[in-house]
Amino acid sequence: MVPRLGVGLVQRKATGYHEGVPAAAAAADWLSTKDACERLGVTLRTLYRLIDEGQVPAYKLGRLIRLKAGEVDAFIDGARIQPGELKHLYPSDTSETEVTGT
Numbered sequence: 001m002v003p004r005l006g007v008g009l010v011q012r013k014a015t016g017y018h019e020g021v022p023a024a025a026a027a028a029d030w031l032s033t034k035d036a037c038e039r040l041g042v043t044l045r046t047l048y049r050l051i052d053e054g055q056v057p058a059y060k061l062g063r064l065i066r067l068k069a070g071e072v073d074a075f076i077d078g079a080r081i082q083p084g085e086l087k088h089l090y091p092s093d094t095s096e097t098e099v100t101g102t
Contacts, residue, residue: 031067033058039072050075 031039036056037047050056057071 029069031069031072033065033067036067036072039069040076 033044033047037044040047040050042050047056051058051065051067056067056075058065058067060066
């Protein structure tokens with residue numbers, strides 16, 4: 001019987017492939033596309049678009065697409081809105097938004 005990908009990876013990691021890292025912790029570093037969608041709060045289609053545009057790195061392991069949790073977290077941190085970046089969305093002076101009639 002051929003072991004499934006996830007089982008095989010854990011077995012290799014447990015035998016010292018990642019020395020000093022417990023197998024459960026090493027396996028937790030990878031996210032499925034479903035888990036990444038939940039973490040980001042986006043649909044699967046949006047996640048695929050972000051991957052295709054190069055905004056979120058992803059890895060194809062056989063038929064599976066996996067994302068590193070740290071890289072997803074880095075994407076989230078990079079998307080943080082800084083104070084003052086949204087000023088273009090609200091008028092600062094009401095006289096600029098009034099329509100003048102002639």
